[in-house]
Amino acid sequence: MKMGICDTTFARFDMAAAAVDQIKGQITNITFVRRTxxxxxxxxxxxxxxxxxxxxExxxxxxxxxxxxxxxxxxHEASTGIIxxxxxxxxxxxxxxVHEDEGENEKDLKVLAENRARQHADNVIKMVFKPEKFRREAGMGMREGREDKGPL
Structure with missing residues (x-):
């Protein structure tokens, strides 16, 4: 599989590197193409x-x-363009x-950025390679970067 990784110089943390590390730790047959x-x-x-x-892909x-x-x-405009x-x-x-004002302070912002990147990378692995596991998580109130909310 060939996976694209796209990030920005405006970001204050290298989320892409964290995500690539997370994926490489679980899946070996992926080629990454990164653009900044x-x-x-x-x-x-x-x-x-x-x-x-x-x-x-x-x-x-x-x-x-x-x-x-x-x-x-x-x-918002970027999100619309991505869609x-x-x-x-x-x-x-x-x-x-990760919006800069999501962090309570710089340390919290860094932890949030790393956690969100790694957890989204886990989602990608499940989405592509383990869809049955992903289906079991439907409706579970899961969040990336912060604690899960849980199901109703």
Whole structure:
């Protein structure tokens, strides 16, 4: 399998490296193609290019929008673009965003970013290689980066 990894220089933590490490620790037959772009608004086209030009079967897109209102608008626009790229290519692009104001402090933000990246990587493994396990987790209120909420 060939997997695309797309991240940004704007991010304050290398979530992509954490995700790749998490996947490599569990699956050995994956080739990674990594592209880094300036910010989250660049992720949709970079992800689409990884699919169409590099032959990636799935892409993980990592971003860390800032805390300002404009950053939240840019993150929303990037998310919309990622959804459009998925629909145009019929390929999953797993969006992994951590907003800077999600952390209580810088240490908490770093822990959150690493946990979210690793847990999304685990989701990718289950989605692609262990779909029956993923189905059993439906409706369980699972969260990436923070504690699970649990089922109702």
């Amino acid at each position: 772009v300036p910010g989250v608004k660049d992720l949709p086209v970079a992800s689409k290019k990884l699919i169409e030009e590099e032959g990636c 799935l892409v993980m897109a990592f971003g860390m929008p800032g805390p300002e209102e404009m950053d939240k608008i840019c993150a 459009q790229a998925q629909l145009m290519t019929n390929t999953h692009i797993i969006e992994v965003f």
